[in-house]
Every structure is written in C-alpha cells, then in structure tokens.
Amino acid sequence: MADEIKIGAYICQGCGIGDRVDTAQMAQVAQRDAKASIAREHEFLCNAEGVKMIQDDIDNEGVNRVAIVACSRRAKTEAFNFQNVAITRGNIREGVIWVRPDTDEARETTQDMADDYTRMAVAECKYIGVPDNSEEAQYNRTIMVVGGGISGMTAATEAAKAGYPVHLIEKTGALGGAAAKSWKRIPQKSPYRDLEDTGVAELISEIEASDKITVHLNSTLTKTSGAPGRFSADITTESGSTTTENFGAIIQASGYSEYDANQLPELGYGKSPNVVTQAELDAMALEANGGPIKTKDGKDINSVAFVQCAGQRSEKEGHLSYCSGHCCMSSVKQAMYFKDQNPAVDTNVIYTDLRMPGAGGEDFYRGGQEKGVTFTKGSVSEVVTSGSELEVKFKDLILNEDTSEKVDLVVLATGQVANSGLNIDEVGQDEPGEWQSNPESILNLSYRQGKDMPQLTKGFNDSHFICFPYETRRTGIYACGPVRRPMDMQQAIEDAAGATMKAIQAVENAGKGRAAHPRAGDLSYPIFRREGCTQCKRCTVECPFGAIDEDEQRFPQFNEARCRRCGTCMGACPVRVISFENYSVDSVGQQLKIVDIPDEFEEKPRILALACENDAYPALDMAAMNKVEYSAFVRIIPIRCLGSTNLIWITDALNSGYDGVVLMGCQKGENYQCHFVRGSEIAHVRMSKVDDTLQSLSLEPERVSVHEVAITDIERAPQIINEMAETIENIGMSPFKF
Amino acid sequence: MADIIATNETILVVGGGISGMTAALEAAEYGKQIILVEKNPSVGGRVSQLYKYFPKLCHPTCGQEINQRRIKANPNIRMMTMTEVTSVSGEEGNYSVTLTSQPRYVNENCTACGDCGDVVEAEFDDDYNYGLGKRKGVYLPHKMAYPQRYVLDPQIVGTPDATKAAEACKYGAIDLDMQEETNTITVGAIIWATGWKPYDANKIQPYGYDRIQNVITSVEFERLSDPHGPTGGKILRPSDGKEAKDIAFIQCAGSRDQNYLKHCSRICCMASLKQTTYVRERYGDEGKASIYYIDIRAIDRIDDFYQKVQADENVHFIKSKVANIVEDKASGNPVLRGVDTEGYNRYENPHELVVLAVGMEPSVPAGDFPVTVKVNEHGFIEQDESNGAIFAAGCSADALDVNRAVQSATASALRAIQVVNRVAGTEG
Amino acid sequence: MSNLNQAMVEKYRNSFLQEVQANVEEGDWVKMCMQCGVCAGSCPMGPYWEHPPQEIFMMIRAGKREEVLSSDSMWMCTSCYNCIARCPRGLPITHIMHGLAHYADRLGLAPKEQPTRKFANKFWDNLTKKGRVNELKLGLALYFMNGFFEGIKVALANQKLGLNMLKAKRMSIAEMFGGHGVKDSNGLHAILKKAREIELAKADEFKG
Structure with missing residues (x-):
C-alpha cells in the first residue's frame, strides 16, 4: 500500500473491561509505545455509535489500519467489519478480564496483560495490509x-x-x-x-x-x-x-478396478468357470439380455450362491482390509436377475454383516426377500470344485455348524480397488x-x-x-x-x-485470486523475496498442498492459485523470504517483541503462547467464557497454523527475555485434525530441533513446549499455560532480561 | 427486518x-447470494450436540469453528435465526417464500457478556442437553453458539425476570417489545436441509425408556460424554448419579422395524462403536461395553474402525435384537433379555446403563412441508423433477452420516446454482 | 414314512423352504425373517424351546426338513402373540408355528408323545363329536392321557377346582352321558367330511 500507514487504536470499555483495567493507560500505551496515530476509548465500541466513531476516523482522519482492543477476534465480527482497511484485534475480554480474578492483588498483572495486548494489536497493524488481487490470477471456465x-x-x-x-x-x-x-x-x-x-x-x-x-x-x-x-x-x-x-x-x-479374484483360489476362482465375480456375472446378464442366464458352457443355472466379502474385510495377505460398501446391495441386485427371470432358481447370499443402509437399503433387502432371495449369516471357507459341481463350504453362524451347499454358480463379491x-x-x-x-x-x-x-x-x-x-x-x-x-x-x-x-x-x-477452503476468500498470496532465497527447497517439500514447484533455476515457484495460505512455507523458510500481505514473520514477530519484558527482579515472567487460530485459540476463548483462570504472565498470539511457526519467533522470544514458549497446534498423525493437513506435524518436527537453539543460548529445554490441543480442551489449554508458569517458577527466570 | 434483498438469483x-x-457456504463461496434460515436461535444443528465424530474421533466444534468463520467472512450469506418457512409458491427460478421469525427479545447490541443471565432466576430444561440439565430464562444456547447472542425465553416475558434482565443489560440489547415478523422474499432455488430428529424412544415400549431411569438414548449419551455437557463429561447414570462403567448399546432402537421406523438409519452402528470408545477413554480397563446388534453396518473404508473396536477385549458383540428390558429394583440396573442368535444362547444380562441407538427420523413430518415435494414412505425427500428447484440436502434426503450429508449438501448447492445460473443467463 | 410325507419329499427335493411356503399356513412369510432373534427372546416359553422360531426359520432355509418337522419346538407356542407384536418384519410367527405343527402332524412326523399335540388331538376329537367341547370328558381324557395312576393323581390334585366348576355350573356331571352339542350335528359332520375330502384331494395332487 502506497499510502502512509495511519493506525487507529480503539479501546472498548464495555463488558466490564472499563471496570477492570485502566483503558486510558491502554490508549496512552497504544500511542506512546506502539505509535498509533489515534487512540480512542469507547464505552461500547461494538454498538452503532462506536462503529461510527471508527468509520469516521477512516473516512476523515485517513486511518487505514484499525486495532480493535476489545473482545476476541472471534466475537462481534459483523460489527467490526470495515472495508479496505487492515484490522487487528486485541483480546481484552476473553484474553484478560475473563481469565483473571477480580482482586486487588491481581489488578497490576491484569493491567500489564491489557497493556501488552494493546501494544501487540497496534504492532501487528503496522505489519499487515489489505491484500490485493495477484496478477497471476487467471479465469478459465473449462x-x-x-x-x-x-x-x-x-x-x-x-x-x-x-x-x-x-x-x-x-x-x-x-x-x-x-x-x-x-x-x-x-x-x-x-x-x-x-x-x-x-x-x-x-x-x-x-x-x-x-x-x-x-x-x-x-x-x-x-x-x-x-x-x-x-x-x-x-x-x-x-x-x-x-x-x-x-x-x-x-x-x-x-x-476403480475390480479386485483380482485370482488371489482367491480357495474360493474356486480360476478352478471352475462357474465361479465368477460380480462384474463377470453382470457381463453374463448383459449377454443374456433378459433371458435366462446360462453358465459359460451354456447350461441352465438352478442354484446360485453369492459369497460376500470375498477377499475383503480381511487382514490376510493380498486381501482388501476394507469393505467396498456396495457389494451387499449388488448381490441382492444380481440375485434378482435370476429371480425376476425365473423364481424357481435358488439364490442364497452368504454374508457376515448385511450392509444395506439408509431408506433404500432396507427396502431393497426386503424386496429381495419378497422375491425369494435367501440370506445366510455365515463365513465361507472354501469352494470345492469337482467337475461341474460346486460345493460352497461355510460355517452357518446362526445354526453354529459347519455345512455346505451345492450350487451351479458361485458369485464372489470382490471389492473395489481405487x-x-x-x-x-x-x-x-x-x-x-x-x-x-x-x-x-x-x-x-x-x-x-x-x-x-x-x-x-x-x-x-x-x-x-x-x-x-x-x-x-x-x-x-x-x-x-x-x-x-x-x-x-x-x-x-x-x-x-x-x-x-x-x-x-x-x-x-x-x-478472482481468492483462496480455496479453509481460508476461502482470502486474497493474500505468498510473496517471495527471490534475492534472499538459498534454494534450500524446504518450502517446496513441506507445502501440504504441493503448491510449490521449482523453476529452471531451482527457485521456488509459488503457484498462487494452488496455495491455501496456511503459511507452512513461511514457517519453513530459514531465511525468511516468504510472507503474506496479511500474515508474515514480522506481523507475529513484532507482536512478541513489543511485549514489555519486566526485569528479573520484578518477578513477572513472560510466556509466549503461539496458538493455532482454528482449535487452540477458540478453546482458550471458551475457557474464558467458562471463566477458567490462567497465568497473567502469558501473551497469546493466534497463528494460522502451527506449521507457519518460524523458528526465528522462538529465538527472538528467548533472546528478548521470555521465560517460556508454548506452542499449541492441532492433533497430528493418522487421525490428524490440522486443517492444513500436515501443518501441525511439520511444526512438531521443526520444533524438535529447537533444542539446538536453546543449547546455544544455554537455556533449559523445558522452556519450550509443543502441544496438540483440541477445540474441546477448555480445561487443558489453560492448564498447559499454567504448567509452563510453574515450570518457570521451578527453574527460574530467563537470564536474557535487559 | 426490512432490508432483506433477494431476487430470483438468490438461493434460499x-x-x-x-x-x-x-x-x-459452498454456493456463497462460489459467488451466489444466499439466505440461510434456521428455526433455532443458533446454527449448527444436531452435530453441535455431539461430542465426537466417527471414525476420526475428532470434535464437531472443530469443523463448526471453520464453518462459522467462513460465514463471518462471507458477505454473500444473510443468516436468519429463529425463522421458519411458512409458505412457498411459484416455480423453478421464481419462488415467493414467506419467512416467519420469532422474537429473540435480544437485539444485535448484545455482546454476550452474560450479565442478563446472571440476574434471571427462572430455569428451564436445556434443549441443547436434551433436557439433561437446566438453563436460565435468558441464555446463550451453548459456548459455540453462533450468532453469539443471548436469547430470552418467551416464557419469562411478562415476568419480573424479564424486567430484571432488561435492567441488567448495559447495552440496551434486551428488547421486550420485539414481535413475530413476517417477510416475503423472492428466490430462484431452495435447498431444503431441515435434517433429522432422534426417534421418540418412548414409543419403543419393551425397552422401558419411559419407565427405567438408566435407559437413555444415544443422543443423550453424547451429552453425558461431552466435557461441555451437563455432567462435565462424566458418564453419570440418571437413577443415582453413579458413574456407569458397564454399558450396553442396543442397535436398531426404532430402526429397521416396521413397528417404528422401517428404514435403516445408517449412522447408529458407527455411532455406538464410537461411543464404546468414550467408555474406554473415561474408565480404561474398568470400562465395559456390549453391543447388541442385527448387522454391524460399518460401511466401506471406515470398516477399519469396527475392526479396531472388535479387537478391544472389553467390548462385546451380541448378535441379537434385545427382546425387552426390566429393571432390577435393588441395583437400578436394567436387565436385558433376549437370545444371542449366533448359536442360540439365551441371556439375561444386567448392565449399569443402557444406551438406545435411536433411529433418524426426518425433522419435518411428510404432511408438514410448506410446499409440495416428493416424499418417500420414510419421510425423506426424493430427487424428482416434479420438485422443481427445491433440492434436498443431507438428512432431508436420506439417513446419512455427517460426511455423506456434507457431500449431499455440496451436490444440492450445485443443483441450485444450475437453476439460478440459467435464470441469470450466465450459462454462456 | 407316510405316503403324503414321501410325496412331499419327492416333490420338493431341493427346497424345504419352497415346501413350507406352499404347504404351511403363512409359510410364505418364512423368507422374510432377518434373524434378529427378538421372537426367540420375547417368547414366555422360551427356555423350553429346543429351537426358537428364528432358528426354525433358519433351519427351514438350510433345508433341515426332518429336524424341523419332528421337532417339538413349534408345539410349545401358547399363542401369546408377543413375537408377532415385536417382530420388526411383521411375520405372523404364532400362525407359522401352528402351521408348521399342523403340517408335521399331517405328515405323521410330529413327535408322538408331545403333550400339546396329544391335547390338540383329544380336543379335536372331543369337539368334533358334537360340535361343542365336553369339558368333563376332555378333562378326564387329559388326566388319564399319561396312564391310569397318573390320571388319578392329577384328578385328585384338581379335585377342588372340579367341585368349584360344578358348583358354578361351568361343568355338569350329566356331560358324562351324551353331553350338549350343536343342533345339527349331522350337518357338522358333513362339513368336516367335505373339508377332509378337500384336504385329501390336495394331498393326492401332490402325489401325482
């Protein structure tokens, strides 16, 4: 943005904020420490009058960055919705007064928190802009x-x-x-x-x-x-x-391709032409064209056994471990091929769980039974082929006995392979x-x-x-x-x-240059400072969406329309050349740097918490709604994804005297909940190397902890913060206070 | 609400x-104008009352958070809560719809600070917790409620409580003069997503839901297991508030049964399998679960979740539709009677708590649609040309799990867009 | 093996299910069972069944003809209708059980000493004589069904009940001699004879 940056800080006194903290002091801090051009207090910022006050400043005073110091960024978004200006939020309600006791002893540290969040909101404002359309965007409707x-x-x-x-x-x-x-x-x-x-x-x-x-x-x-x-x-x-x-x-x-039934010799496939797969039976039915389906050598079929889960739902080597979903229904369909043509043909479906769900499924099951298709709960062990006769050996699970059935045709319900x-x-x-x-x-x-x-x-x-x-x-x-x-x-x-x-x-x-899910509509895109790049390829490798290629000179090529704006590349970059207009190493880094770090004799440690905005941050908000208290020494910064965490934030924090750093991301691994798929996992790997940084600073490894936090962890998320506060009490303050 | 702008390119x-x-969201993120109406004071529906989703065991609030943020960020969506469709006329590409909104008695000034709730005394059964707890006469439906705005129960209007609430609000957010409002709008297409309700377990006479305290429904069990629920996530049984560690799950409670719901509700098998993990999560080796079933329908690739639960020694599977339940008066334990059909074994099993995996019934009874649509005998809307530009999404269309409901909703958004694109003449 | 039985075996060599569908009252419903077992669990006589209804249905599908027809299970049914009320598929299980029992009896496969069967036969004989049940004779016949001494014992045990019934005029000593009946017992016998002829004709048909 070419225009000069002009930041307005707006401090709300509503919802008890005015009663609990000195908002005049916060306004002063905003201007003095964080260099906001304008700082105003309002007793009820989100009502029409408060909103108008802000809009007037935008219209008349040239304010183009707005720091709302009030409630959580998740609240009152409809009210604080100003066009063409960058907006940041300082969370005084859910982040301060709702998580701190209203006592005389707590007053000072509560005020410290409020002051810091004011500084941080203004500092962030300075480093974010309103994203513009990228020139790369193209429109092709095909x-x-x-x-x-x-x-x-x-x-x-x-x-x-x-x-x-x-x-x-x-x-x-x-x-x-x-x-x-x-x-x-x-x-x-x-x-x-x-x-x-x-x-x-x-x-x-x-x-x-x-x-x-x-x-x-x-x-x-x-x-x-x-x-x-x-x-x-x-x-x-x-x-x-x-x-x-x-x-x-x-x-x-x-x-899909049909599972290779040749892997099922025990079920007679390949040994007799009269053991067929569902797909083969459909081909036979097509050929019969509504007439009686005959065996491959042209004989009448009087009895058919459908063997469900053939080579499926099984951990055996070469089998499919999953259920293919359609086969129960398909066998009933195929049994009807026979029954519709000639009700005298015996059709028996041998199954372990008949999976015909929903409204249609149960009706179709009943329809099959009405047409005389029979069903046997059983597990088939073998199809014996001798001459033209087929014998299906199975355990009847209802009658609890090993038994067998002689049939003219066996149909194997083999599964789908993607x-x-x-x-x-x-x-x-x-x-x-x-x-x-x-x-x-x-x-x-x-x-x-x-x-x-x-x-x-x-x-x-x-x-x-x-x-x-x-x-x-x-x-x-x-x-x-x-x-x-x-x-x-x-x-x-x-x-x-x-x-x-x-x-x-x-x-x-x-x-239109807009991001796809989950940051739908986000107009930002990765901005890359090519001259600083060392071609280390970390961004290319780590991007959870495969958005980044390499050009012929081996520089990363960002393919903006493929990007989901998670910031994992930004977190990965050791030389910090990747940023977004509305999110960057600085937009977070400057927030943590502007926090007031009291000297060690004041006995006020500082904990930096980087919390994923999708799960951990809402969890902390809801903890606040439940009035769960946590340490007044923490300063929480919401981040897009833990994957966007750049090591420099940790190093900077520790260097500037923070006593501990807590990182909260989403669940990783097989059942990951990370909205950017691998962000949390990548961050965990990245942070496993933070020990080197700590060592070089001669700091205790306990000062940095990484956690997986779910949105329901309303007790646990505050507890993690409190545990870090306890840890610091035990190991002492950081020596890096200046 | 006079400022509703809708045209025949709008999707309702x-x-x-x-x-x-x-x-x-899908239609709005494509670029269409949307009016989203919801009967309740907040969006989120049934899933917001679940503790976890199968098979990932992740939390519905997680996706809700994303969806709420998508709504907040999207100027194309106009959301109206406490609003119902009362009539529809017209045809594909040009419907006239009447919307009736109930008074919330709380306006947009509300900051959800909670001062009003603190002073109100009257308490009512908490619908969010299926009546397992109480809520105040002025309340936020739940912690994730969106819009994040309180609701004043009409039952306290005219009582001193209402005045107290109004006086407690510093922001003039409580407006006791609000009236029911009616709006008539024009839209091009309608997506019908009124969802489902749990089948009324009182109707399943042999299972004694109406008379045995420790027989509860699967949806109630979700609330009991949820840390946000009335027991803070402790599985406390209703009769004596003791922790229940030996829990029976009865499948097809109301489903696959011509006496109740004829159809299979699809989700209940997976839901019970999931709920066994709640028991194990809370009580470790002391937690025991027994599933009484007809067929375990863990369909397609999520069968591996069934395999995992099956491998758990503390979870037992009994292939049986339970015949009836009686209460052991001394212990309060429900006693299940029936026959395990795998090999014919008669049982009479006491459990500390019984969870009925109740079926899914369409929310809107077949005769109650404000518009003519093709409804099948189970009450679900069928895709049919005679429906014009009214498209069913999710559990209005069939008994579906969340994943399939979302898929169905995405498909219905496309069908609505096809209509309004035709209207707009942008089909190129 | 009775002639009829042999004929049936010949005719339905491959499918006992089809035999049941064609010959047993409400037998067409057997195929609709989904093996949930609620009937088995709901039966008040449950513990006395060797094979509960749902299992009998499975045995029919599995072709266990001898076992089913010679079983005494279906004779256990007391017509309480619990199973019908609860069956999720609406199978008229009570009627199927009676149908199976009757069919087994007709084929001569029903267990000879099965008390319900015996009672049913005695009841039938008693009823068809005059078109009205002769309580006294039926009672005595049942008492002595299992031998003379057993009969005396049962009769003595039920002495009070019998005397009360006499007092309440629910039973009369005079029934011993002739007893009451329908007005036109010849007509009744003619009806029964015709019905029997129809039955036999059907059976002949099967033989052919």
Whole structure:
C-alpha cells in the first residue's frame, strides 16, 4: 500500500473491561509505545455509535489500519467489519478480564496483560495490509473430467448444466465405465424394490447432444501442469497424437478396478468357470439380455450362491482390509436377475454383516426377500470344485455348524480397488528438466511433489475431513466416485455433483485470486523475496498442498492459485523470504517483541503462547467464557497454523527475555485434525530441533513446549499455560532480561 | 427486518445444521447470494450436540469453528435465526417464500457478556442437553453458539425476570417489545436441509425408556460424554448419579422395524462403536461395553474402525435384537433379555446403563412441508423433477452420516446454482 | 414314512423352504425373517424351546426338513402373540408355528408323545363329536392321557377346582352321558367330511 500507514487504536470499555483495567493507560500505551496515530476509548465500541466513531476516523482522519482492543477476534465480527482497511484485534475480554480474578492483588498483572495486548494489536497493524488481487490470477471456465464412467459422465453433464464447458477424458474407446458393463442398477427411487436401467445410455446421449462437452476417447493425460484457473494438459491418444488444452479445474473420476479374484483360489476362482465375480456375472446378464442366464458352457443355472466379502474385510495377505460398501446391495441386485427371470432358481447370499443402509437399503433387502432371495449369516471357507459341481463350504453362524451347499454358480463379491494412479509417497517426481510421463499415472502432474494426488488410505484419494469431504491436497483437483471412496452407482452420481460444485467454485475463486477452503476468500498470496532465497527447497517439500514447484533455476515457484495460505512455507523458510500481505514473520514477530519484558527482579515472567487460530485459540476463548483462570504472565498470539511457526519467533522470544514458549497446534498423525493437513506435524518436527537453539543460548529445554490441543480442551489449554508458569517458577527466570 | 434483498438469483437454504451451512457456504463461496434460515436461535444443528465424530474421533466444534468463520467472512450469506418457512409458491427460478421469525427479545447490541443471565432466576430444561440439565430464562444456547447472542425465553416475558434482565443489560440489547415478523422474499432455488430428529424412544415400549431411569438414548449419551455437557463429561447414570462403567448399546432402537421406523438409519452402528470408545477413554480397563446388534453396518473404508473396536477385549458383540428390558429394583440396573442368535444362547444380562441407538427420523413430518415435494414412505425427500428447484440436502434426503450429508449438501448447492445460473443467463 | 410325507419329499427335493411356503399356513412369510432373534427372546416359553422360531426359520432355509418337522419346538407356542407384536418384519410367527405343527402332524412326523399335540388331538376329537367341547370328558381324557395312576393323581390334585366348576355350573356331571352339542350335528359332520375330502384331494395332487 502506497499510502502512509495511519493506525487507529480503539479501546472498548464495555463488558466490564472499563471496570477492570485502566483503558486510558491502554490508549496512552497504544500511542506512546506502539505509535498509533489515534487512540480512542469507547464505552461500547461494538454498538452503532462506536462503529461510527471508527468509520469516521477512516473516512476523515485517513486511518487505514484499525486495532480493535476489545473482545476476541472471534466475537462481534459483523460489527467490526470495515472495508479496505487492515484490522487487528486485541483480546481484552476473553484474553484478560475473563481469565483473571477480580482482586486487588491481581489488578497490576491484569493491567500489564491489557497493556501488552494493546501494544501487540497496534504492532501487528503496522505489519499487515489489505491484500490485493495477484496478477497471476487467471479465469478459465473449462472443466476437465478424467474418467468416462458414471461418475465422470455425471460430472461432465452437471458442469455443463451449470454453464461450464467440459473436456471429458476417457482411456478406453467408449464411455460408460463399469456401469456400462452392468445389466441393471440398484434402485435409486422408492419403493426401492425393482431394478432400474443403468442410465448409461441416457447419459451418453446427453453428452453427445451437449455443445459444451468435448469427449476424448482412447485418451490419457501425459502432462498436467499449472494451477486452478490456468491448468494445461497434454491429452494423448492411443495412437500417440497429443493435443494441449487449458482448464480451470479438474475432476478426477478415474473409478476403480475390480479386485483380482485370482488371489482367491480357495474360493474356486480360476478352478471352475462357474465361479465368477460380480462384474463377470453382470457381463453374463448383459449377454443374456433378459433371458435366462446360462453358465459359460451354456447350461441352465438352478442354484446360485453369492459369497460376500470375498477377499475383503480381511487382514490376510493380498486381501482388501476394507469393505467396498456396495457389494451387499449388488448381490441382492444380481440375485434378482435370476429371480425376476425365473423364481424357481435358488439364490442364497452368504454374508457376515448385511450392509444395506439408509431408506433404500432396507427396502431393497426386503424386496429381495419378497422375491425369494435367501440370506445366510455365515463365513465361507472354501469352494470345492469337482467337475461341474460346486460345493460352497461355510460355517452357518446362526445354526453354529459347519455345512455346505451345492450350487451351479458361485458369485464372489470382490471389492473395489481405487484407480488412483501412482502412490507419490513411493514414486517421486522427476528432477526439473527431466520430465517423463508415467503410463501408470492418472494425472501426470508436473507438480514437484509427485504426479498424482496424494492417497489418503488404502489407495483412495479421499479427503480426511469429515466436515469437508472434497478437500483433497491438490487445490482445484477434486476426486469423486470410487476413486475417492468405495461406493455404488447412486452414491457416485451424488458424489460427482458435489465434486462439480467444488470444481466450478475453484474456477470462480481462481479467477478472482481468492483462496480455496479453509481460508476461502482470502486474497493474500505468498510473496517471495527471490534475492534472499538459498534454494534450500524446504518450502517446496513441506507445502501440504504441493503448491510449490521449482523453476529452471531451482527457485521456488509459488503457484498462487494452488496455495491455501496456511503459511507452512513461511514457517519453513530459514531465511525468511516468504510472507503474506496479511500474515508474515514480522506481523507475529513484532507482536512478541513489543511485549514489555519486566526485569528479573520484578518477578513477572513472560510466556509466549503461539496458538493455532482454528482449535487452540477458540478453546482458550471458551475457557474464558467458562471463566477458567490462567497465568497473567502469558501473551497469546493466534497463528494460522502451527506449521507457519518460524523458528526465528522462538529465538527472538528467548533472546528478548521470555521465560517460556508454548506452542499449541492441532492433533497430528493418522487421525490428524490440522486443517492444513500436515501443518501441525511439520511444526512438531521443526520444533524438535529447537533444542539446538536453546543449547546455544544455554537455556533449559523445558522452556519450550509443543502441544496438540483440541477445540474441546477448555480445561487443558489453560492448564498447559499454567504448567509452563510453574515450570518457570521451578527453574527460574530467563537470564536474557535487559 | 426490512432490508432483506433477494431476487430470483438468490438461493434460499432452509435449515442451518451442517448440511444447510455447507450448502449455503459452498454456493456463497462460489459467488451466489444466499439466505440461510434456521428455526433455532443458533446454527449448527444436531452435530453441535455431539461430542465426537466417527471414525476420526475428532470434535464437531472443530469443523463448526471453520464453518462459522467462513460465514463471518462471507458477505454473500444473510443468516436468519429463529425463522421458519411458512409458505412457498411459484416455480423453478421464481419462488415467493414467506419467512416467519420469532422474537429473540435480544437485539444485535448484545455482546454476550452474560450479565442478563446472571440476574434471571427462572430455569428451564436445556434443549441443547436434551433436557439433561437446566438453563436460565435468558441464555446463550451453548459456548459455540453462533450468532453469539443471548436469547430470552418467551416464557419469562411478562415476568419480573424479564424486567430484571432488561435492567441488567448495559447495552440496551434486551428488547421486550420485539414481535413475530413476517417477510416475503423472492428466490430462484431452495435447498431444503431441515435434517433429522432422534426417534421418540418412548414409543419403543419393551425397552422401558419411559419407565427405567438408566435407559437413555444415544443422543443423550453424547451429552453425558461431552466435557461441555451437563455432567462435565462424566458418564453419570440418571437413577443415582453413579458413574456407569458397564454399558450396553442396543442397535436398531426404532430402526429397521416396521413397528417404528422401517428404514435403516445408517449412522447408529458407527455411532455406538464410537461411543464404546468414550467408555474406554473415561474408565480404561474398568470400562465395559456390549453391543447388541442385527448387522454391524460399518460401511466401506471406515470398516477399519469396527475392526479396531472388535479387537478391544472389553467390548462385546451380541448378535441379537434385545427382546425387552426390566429393571432390577435393588441395583437400578436394567436387565436385558433376549437370545444371542449366533448359536442360540439365551441371556439375561444386567448392565449399569443402557444406551438406545435411536433411529433418524426426518425433522419435518411428510404432511408438514410448506410446499409440495416428493416424499418417500420414510419421510425423506426424493430427487424428482416434479420438485422443481427445491433440492434436498443431507438428512432431508436420506439417513446419512455427517460426511455423506456434507457431500449431499455440496451436490444440492450445485443443483441450485444450475437453476439460478440459467435464470441469470450466465450459462454462456 | 407316510405316503403324503414321501410325496412331499419327492416333490420338493431341493427346497424345504419352497415346501413350507406352499404347504404351511403363512409359510410364505418364512423368507422374510432377518434373524434378529427378538421372537426367540420375547417368547414366555422360551427356555423350553429346543429351537426358537428364528432358528426354525433358519433351519427351514438350510433345508433341515426332518429336524424341523419332528421337532417339538413349534408345539410349545401358547399363542401369546408377543413375537408377532415385536417382530420388526411383521411375520405372523404364532400362525407359522401352528402351521408348521399342523403340517408335521399331517405328515405323521410330529413327535408322538408331545403333550400339546396329544391335547390338540383329544380336543379335536372331543369337539368334533358334537360340535361343542365336553369339558368333563376332555378333562378326564387329559388326566388319564399319561396312564391310569397318573390320571388319578392329577384328578385328585384338581379335585377342588372340579367341585368349584360344578358348583358354578361351568361343568355338569350329566356331560358324562351324551353331553350338549350343536343342533345339527349331522350337518357338522358333513362339513368336516367335505373339508377332509378337500384336504385329501390336495394331498393326492401332490402325489401325482
């Protein structure tokens, strides 16, 4: 911002603040210590009059940075919503008066806290601006859909219906995927009793009729680069010809492969042609075209056993450990193929838990029973094949006995294996300048961190967040259908619509330079001071979203539209050349530096707490609402993500006389709750090296502690602060007080 | 509220639970104007009453915090609490909707400082805690409530308590003259996300919820386990306030049963598996859980959570729909009777507490929709062309877990956008 | 093996479930059971069942014909209807149990010494004679069902009850001699005869 910085500090006296602390002194501190141009007190800052006072200063006095010294930044956001100025918050209500006792003894330290938070709010103001649109932002409305199965076709038609052009890439020579190889589908409408047509033909004709959808058959992606709003993809046909198209966002609907039933010889697969998978039975049903389904050698089928969880939900070598979700329903569907054609055919489903959920599931189960499909709770041990006769050996779990059944056909409910391409944890990216496309890859991304999307678990490209199912770790690329999670056709259709929503949203946001979830709308972007960079690559490696590439000279390339603004790169950078307009090493560093550090004889230690704004900080707020007290010596600074913590903050704090530093981030590891996926984890690793810093300063290692704090830790978060205060009492004050 | 600006490019979202919030946010972050109406004084819905989510065992408040911040940061969303849709007319791309708002008696001056609550004496059953605790006549629904603004219970209007509350407020935030308000707005599409309610356990006569104190519901158990709940997270049983360490979970309490709800509610198996971890978390090796089930429906990749709980020696699985429960008068223990069908074993098992995994019932009964939509026999809205531009999201559409509800809400946001984009003529 | 039984075995070689569906009253419902076991747990006679209803349904599906039909389990049903009231799938379990018992009896597979069966037969014989139940004769027949001495013992134990019934005119000594009946007992017998003919015709059909 070219204009001169003019900071207004506004100190609220409401909610008891005026009764508990000397706001006049705070106003004085704001101007004298922190150099605010204007400092005003108000008895009720968030009411219309208070807000007007601030707006008047913005309009008439040229105030362009506003420090609201009142309640938590989480409160009263609607009131303190000023346009085109930078706003910071000093938290006196939840951060000071609600966590301190109203006693004479506590008065002085409470005032110290309030003064410091005033200084900090003004100091932060000085180092943040109003982010402007980046020049990098580009607007491209075309959506690329990878995979022409039911998920991909649905995504394509849904995007077209919303008004977006689509390129649909299909590896094989025809659209339809697994659905096209099915005879019927599980019913999607009540009464959920009779089978429905797959809907593939309608979708294909809709696609063919659409002037918005371009289909690329026999095609794969050989290189995908760029970022939301400016993706570029090489689409290569089987014959080797390549076209390059530009896109705004990508939907990955690469589907699943059927589990290789050859790994199930104990179930007779490969030993008899009459032991088939569900997919093979669907192919047989398609061939029968409504007539009686015959065995491969043309014989009548009078009895069928469906073996559920074949090679699934099992820890055995080569088996799938998970449940594929659709197979119970699919077996009922397939049993109906027989029953609808000839009710005299025996169809028995052998299951351990019948998983047919929701309104439709139970109705469909009942529908199967009404048609005479029988169900046996049992676990199959073996399918004996001798000649044309098949004997299914199983333990009947209800009758508690080992038994067997002779049937003409055995159908194995094998699971779905995600077509998620390369596992980038195992297959690294080519060095810059040595690019080669990998035929195993789905996307062939040129991203530094690897050619495909990171896999969450068991090969699926799912999101880890329960509340945010589409938040993959590649901005602007959304997975849907069975590549995201095992699912049936109905779910895949819904899923494709959801992914399409995210894709068109990514396009619009990229066009305006706005961040995607969870900092949706944030206009800031990483600003990089190239001349200071040492090319250490830490930012490239640590970015949880793979946003950063390397250019030919090996400098980081930030790809703003891929960035989620977590600040992990900023925390990683040893030479501090990365910052955001509204968040930087300085915007935090200057806050901690402006805190008044009393000399050691005053016996007022100082603890710096860096608290993740997503979980730890709200937890402390709620602790305050419950009036849980904590040490008056702590100064808490909310940070975007623990991953954004730069070691310099710790070093600076210790150097300037803080007695302890507490870091609070989200849960890491397998069940991570970090909203930036790996931020908390990376910070933990980074902080494990803080001992060196402490050693070089000859300080005790206990002075720095790192914690995982959940938003519900309303007792524990204050306790962590108090424990640090106790630790300091035990080991003594820092010698670095000046 | 005269300043509601809505056009046929606006999307109305009915219901501010996780599905409604998601649908509103996704569409707003795309760039559409949204009106989000919620019947209760704060958004968040059922999930804000849960302690943890399966299978991650993370806290719903965590996602709520993000969603609330997204709302705060987004000028495209106009949120109206204590508001219901009372009528809808018109057609796809041009609906006229009447919204009726109940008086909150607290205006936007409220700072949530709590002074009013301190002086009011009247107490009422706390709905947030399913009646397991009390709240004041002026209250903040819960610590995460958004908007962070108190509510004055209409039951105290006209009593000295109301005057006391008004006098205690230094900021003129209490306005006892507030009246019910009606607004008619125009919108292009409607996302219906009114969610679910727990099935009324009183109707399941053999399980004695109405007469045995130590038989509670799964939603109540969430409140008992939550550190923010009425017991501070201690699992104290209602009859004697003792800690309950041996807990039975009864699946399909009201679900998969033509006497009650015919459908499978999908979430209950995973919810009970999750709740066994609460017992183990609190009591370690002393905590015991028994799950009485028909089928364990831990569907797709989250089956590994079931496998993990199965491996826990202190968690027992009994394949049985419990026949009935009687109370052992001396101990207050409910005694479960039935037959373990795996091999036919009759049991009569006492437990310290019984949790009924109650089913999911659509919040709005089929006949009560203010508009004609296609509703199936279970009360869920079906996707159908005859619904015009009214799209169901989350548990209005089916019994769904949070993850699937959010997915469904995201999909419904797209369908609404398709309509208003057509209206706007921006489909290019 | 009775002729009818043999015929049925021939006809439904592969599927006992289909046999039950076609021949047992309400037998068509058996396939709808989802093995939750609430019937088994709800039965007041539960502990006396060798196989509770849900297990019998599973045995039917598993083709355990002999075991089911010769079982005395379904004879345990006292028609309290608890199971029907609670069954989540609405199976008319009480009726199915009676249907199975009757079918087993018709095939001659029911356990010979099963007391309920014996009682049912005596009741039937008693009732069909005159179209009205002769309480005195039925009572005595039951007392002596298990032998003379057992009969005396039971009769003595129930002496007071019997005297009270006489006093209250719920039973009459005169019943010993003829007893009361419907007005047109010939007509009744004609009806029963016709019904029997229909039954046998059905059975013949199966044989063919």
